[in-house]
Amino acid sequence: MADEIRVEVARYRPDKDREPGWQEYDVPLRTDWTVLDALNHVKNEVDSTLAFRWSCRMGICGSCGMNVQGEPRLSCATFLTDYAPGPVRVEPLANFPVVRDLVVDIDDFLEKLPRVKPWIIRDEEKSVDDGEYLQSPEELEAYQQFSMCINCMLCYAAxxxxxxxxxxxxxxxxxLAERYDLDSRDQGARQRxxxxxxxxxxxxxxxxxxxxRVCPKHVDPAGAIQRYKLxxxxxxxxxxxxxxxxx
Amino acid sequence: MKFRIEPFVWLAFSGGGVLAALFMPVLAFLFALAFPLGWIDPPSHDHLDAIVSNPLTFLVLFGLFVVMLVHAAHRFRYTLYDGLQIKHRVLVGTLCYGAVLVGAFACLQFLGGATQ
Known part of the structure; x- marks a missing residue:
């Protein structure tokens, strides 16, 4: 296996560039390195002006979504070795305006999400003295799959x-609307x-x-939408x- | 609850898709392959005529054809609007679903003629 892999990164610095372009970096090709590790290597060792979002590095926070080789992926869960000998192209998520380099503007998603009221709605709240809302394992299973969404927006890019x-x-x-509709504690289906x-x-x-197909958490949004249509x-x-x- | 036409169109589209998937291969196999090639003895003309003349058969066939037409129109609407980027929502919808009305009228004529 080669020692290095070339990473082609989409760059856009609104203060300097008239339009987006590409910049190439050669990074170490290690079996345990992900695309995010490669970007962090570039940021720390080669070019500190590169901008991208990330946080947890373990596929939980949903911050590091990018188009890798044209496919929306979590960069922290995408290994460089899968693209050896390279080069591997890294772009910002498609369908969103680019703020800078690999950072996209997610305001549109953040505006749409609360419209479907993704929280538990009750006609009448129980008092704390009445105790918790109990749920059977079957009731949990009904919505659990849809609760795995981490808002990474790969589905919007795809x-x-x-x-x-x-x-x-x-x-x-x-x-997420389906997730709360299927929750036995919720009474807000009509509003959604x-x-x-x-x-x-x-x-x-x-x-x-x-x-x-692209959902990293196997949520099946297409299935949720079909259920909602019915x-x-x-x-x-x-x-x-x-x-x-x-x- | 708000009244919207889309759920009803989608139901017809969905039903049409299911019925087309179930019945079209059977009809195509029987009338395009099995009967002409002699794999199965074809029913006599009088026998088929008697079946199609029955009002119940008329209703079933008419319903079947109309929902399958809606299915085709709905798909074609999105092919024109999203696929070919003809961004005239009302015009595309009118043309596609208008074709369903014309097709339904033609079905009435043909099936009505057969039940005389």
């Missing part, structure tokens, strides 16, 4: 619908449905499935056919 129509609420937000039944909600999705359709038919008392 979603061609979001790329074409930035108004689309997007995969992670809908998966009113948001997601709109044109930019679930019916904007054309079920390409890339979101599920739920919204069932509720719409009920609202259309049944008297109010039977809905």
């Amino acid at each position: 979603c061609p619908v979001y790329g074409l129509d930035p108004d689309f609420v997007g995969p992670a937000a809908i998966a 449905l009113d948001v997601l039944i709109e044109a930019e909600g679930v019916y904007g999705c054309t079920f390409v499935g890339e979101c599920t 739920k919204a359709a069932q509720e719409s038919v009920k609202a259309f056919l049944l008297p109010r008392a039977f809905r």
Whole structure:
């Protein structure tokens, strides 16, 4: 195995560059080094002006999402040896405006996420004296898969619908809406449905499935969206056919 | 709850996709391969005519064709809008779902003619 691998990094410094360009760095090729390790090596040893986000280095925080060789990946979970002998291209996440180098502007996602109210909503809160909300293992299992989302936004970078129509609420937000709808403690499904039944909600999705393919936590946002479509359709038919008392 | 047309269109699209996947291969196998090539003895014309003339068959076939047309129109709408980037939502929708109305009318004519 070669001692080094070439990493081609997308650079954009708004104070200097008129448009994004590429810069090449040769970094040590070690079996235990990830793309994030390579970027940190560049930042610490070669070029301190390189900008990128990262935090936990263990696939939990969701900060270090980047397009590696054209594919949205968590750079802390993507090993350099998978791309040997190289070169390996590292770009900012697609479908987001670039702030600087590999840092993207996530304001759009942060604005959309609270729209689907991803928290437990109760018609009436129990008092602390009434004790905790108990849940059976089966009730936990119903939503657990969707609760694994770490908001890394790889699904947004992979979603061609979001790329074409930035108004689309997007995969992670809908998966999180489904996570709370399926939670036995939650009573806010109707409020979320009113948001997601709109044109930019679930019916904007054309079920390409890339979101599920790239999800590092195996959340299956495409599955969540399909479930939500069916739920919204069932509720719409009920609202259309049944008297109010039977809905 | 807000009334939106999209859930109903999606239900028809979904149902049409399922029905097309279930029935089209069977019909294509029977009428395009098995009967013409003599693998299976074909039913007589009178027998088929009697089946299609039944009002229940009319209803089933008409429903089947309409939801399959909606399925095709819905796919084609997104092919035009997202695939070919024809960014005229109302025009594309009108053309695609308008074609469903024309197709449904044609089905009525053909099936209605068969039930005379």
